[in-house]
Amino acid sequence: MGMTITEKILAYHSDRDVVEPGEIIEARIDLALANDITAPLSLEEFEKVGAKKVFDTEKVAFVLDHFTPNKDILSAHNCKKIREFSKKYGIKNFFEGGRCGIEHALIPEEGLVLPGDVVIGADSHTCTYGALGAFATGMGSTDITYGMVTGKIWLKVPESIKFVCYGKWQRWVTGKDLILHIIGMIGVDGALYGAMEFDGEAISDLSMDSRFTVANMAIEAGGKNGIFKVDEKTLEYIKGRSKRPYRVFESDPDGRYKEAYEIDASKIGLNVACPSLPSNVKPVEALKGVEIDQAVIGSCTNGRMEDLEIAARILKGKKVADGVRCIIIPATPKIYREALTRGFFEIFLDAGCIISPPTCGPCLGGHMGVLAKGEKAIATTNRNFIGRMGHPESEVYLSGASVAAASAIKGTISHPEEVL
Amino acid sequence: MELKGRIWKFGDNIDTDIIIPARYLSLTDPKALGEHCMEPIAPNFHKDAKPGDIIVAGSNFGCGSSREHAPIAILALGIPLVIAKSFARIFYRNAFNKGLALLEADIFDDVKEGETIEVDISSGTIKLGTKVVKAKPIPPFMEELIEAGGLINYLKKKLEE
Numbered sequence: 001m002g003m004t005i006t007e008k009i010l011a012y013h014s015d016r017d018v019v020e021p022g023e024i025i026e027a028r029i030d031l032a033l034a035n036d037i038t039a040p041l042s043l044e045e046f047e048k049v050g051a052k053k054v055f056d057t058e059k060v061a062f063v064l065d066h067f068t069p070n071k072d073i074l075s076a077h078n079c080k081k082i083r084e085f086s087k088k089y090g091i092k093n094f095f096e097g098g099r100c101g102i103e104h105a106l107i108p109e110e111g112l113v114l115p116g117d118v119v120i121g122a123d124s125h126t127c128t129y130g131a132l133g134a135f136a137t138g139m140g141s142t143d144i145t146y147g148m149v150t151g152k153i154w155l156k157v158p159e160s161i162k163f164v165c166y167g168k169w170q171r172w173v174t175g176k177d178l179i180l181h182i183i184g185m186i187g188v189d190g191a192l193y194g195a196m197e198f199d200g201e202a203i204s205d206l207s208m209d210s211r212f213t214v215a216n217m218a219i220e221a222g223g224k225n226g227i228f229k230v231d232e233k234t235l236e237y238i239k240g241r242s243k244r245p246y247r248v249f250e251s252d253p254d255g256r257y258k259e260a261y262e263i264d265a266s267k268i269g270l271n272v273a274c275p276s277l278p279s280n281v282k283p284v285e286a287l288k289g290v291e292i293d294q295a296v297i298g299s300c301t302n303g304r305m306e307d308l309e310i311a312a313r314i315l316k317g318k319k320v321a322d323g324v325r326c327i328i329i330p331a332t333p334k335i336y337r338e339a340l341t342r343g344f345f346e347i348f349l350d351a352g353c354i355i356s357p358p359t360c361g362p363c364l365g366g367h368m369g370v371l372a373k374g375e376k377a378i379a380t381t382n383r384n385f386i387g388r389m390g391h392p393e394s395e396v397y398l399s400g401a402s403v404a405a406a407s408a409i410k411g412t413i414s415h416p417e418e419v420l
Numbered sequence: 421m422e423l424k425g426r427i428w429k430f431g432d433n434i435d436t437d438i439i440i441p442a443r444y445l446s447l448t449d450p451k452a453l454g455e456h457c458m459e460p461i462a463p464n465f466h467k468d469a470k471p472g473d474i475i476v477a478g479s480n481f482g483c484g485s486s487r488e489h490a491p492i493a494i495l496a497l498g499i500p501l502v503i504a505k506s507f508a509r510i511f512y513r514n515a516f517n518k519g520l521a522l523l524e525a526d527i528f529d530d531v532k533e534g535e536t537i538e539v540d541i542s543s544g545t546i547k548l549g550t551k552v553v554k555a556k557p558i559p560p561f562m563e564e565l566i567e568a569g570g571l572i573n574y575l576k577k578k579l580e581e
Contacts, residue, residue: 024561037445041488044448049576067446074446124486124510140488140514146575154561188433189480193509222480224509277433364442364485385437385484392460 002252471498482511
């Protein structure tokens with residue numbers, strides 16, 4: 001019996017020839033990551049265990065992206081604590097200020113995660129890095145402390161679930177529409193504890209940015225990780241970013257899968273997840289007339305170049321509807337600069353959009369676009385739980401960038417073809 | 421360990437934004453976090469819940485973010501145990517790491533809010549009146565962790581060796 005890519009990566013990192021789903025292993029990690037809301041708890045535990053150093057100053061990263069630029073005194077205090085810790089223990093990958101972006105866009109961009117890696121992060125969307133053929137999973141702060149100190153982590157080898165996509169993508173459709181389609185199909189616990197593996201000709205056709213989006217939302221189906229095959233696009237992406245050797249793993253043809261789904265890409269249209277679960281998915285056409293107060297284009301899910309390009313294409317020469325706030329959040333300083341030099345900022349500003357510095361901000365109701373009671377937003381973010389973006393009686397609809405941009409112009413949830 | 425507690429019922433897919441909304445994540449003090457536990461759907465929960473009470477929920481309890489603030493907020497109210505049909509995996513790890521006991525059992529439809537149940541956590545036995553339900557056994561490795569006093573104590577011992 002063969003092994004899946006996830007099993008092979010975990011076997012390699014635990015010095016084993018073979019691992020089986022359900023087994024508990026201790027795996028070496030290539031990166032342990034935390035952010036400004038999860039690191040403070042990790043550091044408290046670090047003090048408690050009396051550790052004297054981190055296992056490798058190159059393999060720990062702190063990204064201050066959630067409530068930054070500091071939204072209040074408490075957030076500023078937490079960032080200060082992490083900054084002081086990083087200085088004291090010589091943490092090489094400490095990101096704040098103008099070097100900082102949304103962690104799951106920034107870490108791959110910086111070449112800190114490579115194919116075949118095992119990455120653990122105190123953030124549930126750590127699974128994003130599976131787009132690079134790495135095993136990456138979210139954990140709590142205490143687990144990250146364990147990883148930071150020992151360079152290892154205990155893991156239960158997950159069962160793999162395969163999603164094979166074939167056929168040609170429709171116009172405007174991106175990774176967001178695929179992952180919403182899958183979550184709608186299997187539910188928010190449809191892949192509970194499992195490894196979601198994406199394969200097939202239509203997956204090869206997806207851009208790297210779209211692959212990051214798909215892997216990012218594996219957690220929204222309860223998945224432990226999402227993972228993609230390494231191909232020319234992956235290698236092209238890491239070229240010039242990788243600063244250390246890496247290994248490419250591939251699933252065996254006879255690898256075992258708990259379930260396998262075949263998905264016809266040509267049948268997937270633009271999808272929207274309605275309040276208050278990411279699995280409450282409807283085609284955009286079914287939501288005609290739903291009024292919105294805010295559109296958010298950003299986040300670790302959809303704040304990359306592909307998303308801003310799509311938004312610019314739709315917003316060019318148009319105006320955001322009266323009474324709608326359209327907030328655009330380039331995910332990293334590099335993306336911010338590229339959007340600026342390519343003239344996207346002018347398009348966004350002419351349209352009446354707000355351009356935010358890179359931050360998680362409104363996605364989790366932190367700052368930079370919190371909703372009032374009764375308000376509705378369309379957002380390219382990843383969660384639409386009750387009160388996620390603000391007041392418990394506010395609502396969030398999740399979509400890709402094209403629907404969010406078109407909806408900002410119309411003031412109601414709209415298909416991009418309605419505004420072009 | 422044997423417990424006897426009053427039940428609070430929550431349904432399916434209770435996510436971490438319900439257990440502790442993100443806007444409070446700058447807080448690290450358990451007591452302060454407890455004051456906002458379940459706030460979006462049960463604003464008075466933190467006042468009405470008493471130490472020793474037990475949460476009974478449906479499937480996928482704790483889905484969403486990796487915030488450890490979620491089990492910390494529940495524990496801060498003195499709630500030692502959550503029984504659910506299933507748990508989201510990050511929450512599952514976090515709860516054990518923080519000392520919140522979890523049992524996987526499908527008893528949601530068999531219990532009423534406010535009634536008292538007896539639970540033996542070690543054996544996973546839940547007494548519902550005359551009926552006895554067995555929870556899914558805790559994985560042996562997790563039991564080892566619990567015996568060591570949680571992950572941090574396990575790590576402490578490892579560092580002393």
